[in-house]
Amino acid sequence: MKRQKRTTIYDIALKLNIAASSVSRALSNSSKINADTKALVLKTAAEMNYQHNVMASNLRKGNNQTIGVVVPRINQNFFSNIIAGIEEITYDKGYNLIICQSNELHAREVDCVNTLINQHVSCIIISIAAETGSYDHLQQVLDRQIQLIQFDRVVEALDTFKVINDNEQASFEAVAHLITQGYKRIALLEGPLHLDIFRQRKDGYLGALAKHGIPVLAELMCENAWTKALGAEATAKLLSLPEPPDAIFASTSDFSALGVLEVATAKGISVPDSLGICGYSNEPFTEITSPSITTIDQHTMSMGKTIANLYFQEMEVQETPAEPKIVSIMPELIIRKSSQKKLIPKYLSD
Amino acid sequence: MKRQKRTTIYDIALKLNIAASSVSRALSNSSKINADTKALVLKTAAEMNYQHNVMASNLRKGNNQTIGVVVPRINQNFFSNIIAGIEEITYDKGYNLIICQSNELHAREVDCVNTLINQHVSCIIISIAAETGSYDHLQQVLDRQIQLIQFDRVVEALDTFKVINDNEQASFEAVAHLITQGYKRIALLEGPLHLDIFRQRKDGYLGALAKHGIPVLAELMCENAWTKALGAEATAKLLSLPEPPDAIFASTSDFSALGVLEVATAKGISVPDSLGICGYSNEPFTEITSPSITTIDQHTMSMGKTIANLYFQEMEVQETPAEPKIVSIMPELIIRKSSQKKLIPKYLSD
DNA sequence: TTGTATGCGTTATCAG
DNA sequence: CTGATAACGCATACAA
Numbered sequence: 001m002k003r004q005k006r007t008t009i010y011d012i013a014l015k016l017n018i019a020a021s022s023v024s025r026a027l028s029n030s031s032k033i034n035a036d037t038k039a040l041v042l043k044t045a046a047e048m049n050y051q052h053n054v055m056a057s058n059l060r061k062g063n064n065q066t067i068g069v070v071v072p073r074i075n076q077n078f079f080s081n082i083i084a085g086i087e088e089i090t091y092d093k094g095y096n097l098i099i100c101q102s103n104e105l106h107a108r109e110v111d112c113v114n115t116l117i118n119q120h121v122s123c124i125i126i127s128i129a130a131e132t133g134s135y136d137h138l139q140q141v142l143d144r145q146i147q148l149i150q151f152d153r154v155v156e157a158l159d160t161f162k163v164i165n166d167n168e169q170a171s172f173e174a175v176a177h178l179i180t181q182g183y184k185r186i187a188l189l190e191g192p193l194h195l196d197i198f199r200q201r202k203d204g205y206l207g208a209l210a211k212h213g214i215p216v217l218a219e220l221m222c223e224n225a226w227t228k229a230l231g232a233e234a235t236a237k238l239l240s241l242p243e244p245p246d247a248i249f250a251s252t253s254d255f256s257a258l259g260v261l262e263v264a265t266a267k268g269i270s271v272p273d274s275l276g277i278c279g280y281s282n283e284p285f286t287e288i289t290s291p292s293i294t295t296i297d298q299h300t301m302s303m304g305k306t307i308a309n310l311y312f313q314e315m316e317v318q319e320t321p322a323e324p325k326i327v328s329i330m331p332e333l334i335i336r337k338s339s340q341k342k343l344i345p346k347y348l349s350d
Numbered sequence: 351m352k353r354q355k356r357t358t359i360y361d362i363a364l365k366l367n368i369a370a371s372s373v374s375r376a377l378s379n380s381s382k383i384n385a386d387t388k389a390l391v392l393k394t395a396a397e398m399n400y401q402h403n404v405m406a407s408n409l410r411k412g413n414n415q416t417i418g419v420v421v422p423r424i425n426q427n428f429f430s431n432i433i434a435g436i437e438e439i440t441y442d443k444g445y446n447l448i449i450c451q452s453n454e455l456h457a458r459e460v461d462c463v464n465t466l467i468n469q470h471v472s473c474i475i476i477s478i479a480a481e482t483g484s485y486d487h488l489q490q491v492l493d494r495q496i497q498l499i500q501f502d503r504v505v506e507a508l509d510t511f512k513v514i515n516d517n518e519q520a521s522f523e524a525v526a527h528l529i530t531q532g533y534k535r536i537a538l539l540e541g542p543l544h545l546d547i548f549r550q551r552k553d554g555y556l557g558a559l560a561k562h563g564i565p566v567l568a569e570l571m572c573e574n575a576w577t578k579a580l581g582a583e584a585t586a587k588l589l590s591l592p593e594p595p596d597a598i599f600a601s602t603s604d605f606s607a608l609g610v611l612e613v614a615t616a617k618g619i620s621v622p623d624s625l626g627i628c629g630y631s632n633e634p635f636t637e638i639t640s641p642s643i644t645t646i647d648q649h650t651m652s653m654g655k656t657i658a659n660l661y662f663q664e665m666e667v668q669e670t671p672a673e674p675k676i677v678s679i680m681p682e683l684i685i686r687k688s689s690q691k692k693l694i695p696k697y698l699s700d
Numbered sequence: 701t702t703g704t705a706t707g708c709g710t711t712a713t714c715a716g
Numbered sequence: 717c718t719g720a721t722a723a724c725g726c727a728t729a730c731a732a
């Protein structure tokens with residue numbers, strides 16, 4: 001079965017015995033068109049089941065009302081919320097969203113970016129994959145005059161718009177909170193340090209310890225503990241140290257914090273009394289573990305909106321190339337039970 | 351700053367002093383081209399930083415390697431997993447994915463579908479919004495010869511490809527399991543019954559009761575209890591009945607099951623001993639509540655892959671319009687602690 | 701306000 | 717195998 005020919009503006013023009021350009025003007029709501037002709041065209045278009053061809057229109061106009069998004073994984077709370085936020089705004093602006101996932105693989109990320117370049121999207125919004133690699137593909141985007149916004153996991157060296165969380169400050173506050181609660185040997189679960197976000201979180205941790213005059217102990221810092229399994233593994237090691245920590249800041253994610261909690265529970269170590277825990281991300285489940293897990297909310301949905309708004313406010317019309325801007329969003333420490341030691345009243349502890 | 355002109359096949363043709371059509375053939379890997387010219391073109395294209403213009407190509411070819419997806423919410427585990435699954439396949443096939451969310455609103459869903467029609471996507475994959483409404487917009491899709499796949503929440507009356515879970519069978523098994531565990535008064539939390547999936551789940555519930563000769567009691571069936579809050583509310587009512595239920599099947603979602611659990615815990619009712627609970631969806635958190643929640647896994651990721659494969663295997667090339675097909679995926683009952691009553695040994699209970 | 705003519709970047713057709 | 721040319725559907729500069 002052959003695909004049926006679609007109605008074009010020429011078909012309408014023919015039927016009404018007017019010029020195609022008039023039809024075009026009527027449909028695009030131009031000011032230079034008689035109200036009556038416009039009404040007639042609209043009516044006829046509806047009757048003829050006319051559907052605007054965006055591809056042709058975009059080709060002619062040379063711009064494509066489409067934004068590409070590349071994330072490591074679509075089905076991860078953090079990212080799906082951000083995408084939802086972005087979509088909320090772009091939908092209102094009549095833009096489309098093309099979504100790709102890199103699966104944390106650099107090669108695939110490059111592929112996705114190339115696809116989006118081929119599509120001539122107006123803007124690419126990206127959070128880079130964990131796998132290390134060069135950043136030529138992002139430079140390509142800039143070279144081709146396509147707008148680029150990095151978020152969360154950004155390449156600092158590249159001079160682009162960026163929307164990030166203030167990871168360092170958030171981590172600082174989390175660790176300061178643990179210290180205030182009376183924890184003294186605070187361990188850190190780290191993510192891959194070639195990603196800035198994890199370095200920043202580590203800096204926050206170090207800063208808080210320094211501020212409170214607590215010594216930094218190498219044995220309490222575990223590299224690459226960024227999944228539930230790896231978090232559990234690291235915790236098992238930490239808890240069997242001669243002098244185990246009395247708190248663990250799982251700076252990588254709530255999943256690793258969950259790993260911590262499970263190991264502690266299995267070993268009969270009471271949380272928060274003997275071990276304080278703080279995660280990162282405010283995954284829905286942190287609220288319902290027992291005890292509930294203290295964590296950091298990254299305001300993901302609004303982060304997505306911020307990203308999209310950045311494009312529409314500063315980049316959509318680029319008379320002069322807008323000066324790249326870094327927007328920092330302040331995450332929020334959500335204090336729950338896993339970090340609230342039953343404080344010994346002052347008069348007793350003195 | 352003006353947007354710099356992009357390199358086109360004409361630029362390449364000019365430089366090499368050959369025809370544009372030859373360049374096109376070389377780039378599209380045609381067979382009717384000399385290997386040497388082809389190599390030369392490819393080399394020159396790379397040097398000139400040529401980038402294929404998909405918009406122009408699609409316009410000319412009249413087909414668009416793009417698939418549109420419309421879901422109620424992107425940031426919902428079930429949907430984001432399905433999208434991830436779809437993307438996995440479409441990526442391999444070189445297709446793009448345009449994603450929209452209806453926010454459960456009918457008007458917005460219609461809007462999304464129209465946008466996708468305007469984009470002339472090859473296929474629309476949709477799970478309809480909860481809000482009731484007409485289905486003209488879906489009929490439109492069919493009328494315009496655009497492939498349509500419905501999944502999960504489908505309009506049965508429309509003769510399209512469908513990928514669904516066997517909700518009835520899954521619910522049947524869940525309730526049968528509760529009965530086997532010794533629960534005798536099993537309540538049902540229902541979703542909006544104009545959505546087939548919720549009707550099917552109810553049918554499964556009724557079927558299991560019938561099979562085991564358990565009377566159906568209207569007072570144990572709660573309509574519209576499909577969020578955590580509504581589930582909690584319904585549970586409070588159920589538990590204050592003169593003869594309260596001894597198990598609750600939250601057929602709507604794990605969130606409502608969580609509502610059940612929280613109310614029960616607050617009232618000091620022991621789960622699973624005095625109250626059995628079964629949810630639906632296998633949200634990550636069901637594993638870590640205490641007690642963990644028995645639920646139904648819908649194999650979402652593979653469901654997404656099934657959907658995409660359906661398109662590529664049966665619909666991409668449509669010599670004759672393919673006969674719509676319904677693919678049913680069998681969900682899996684995940685038995686956890688919330689439904690495992692400590693059975694009283696036979697010799698004591700007799 | 702309306703019509704005419706042209707081009708956006710490709711690819712398909714046809715003749716060579 | 718290669719080149720010339722038309723066409724995909726639309727929007728715009730220009731003329732009327």
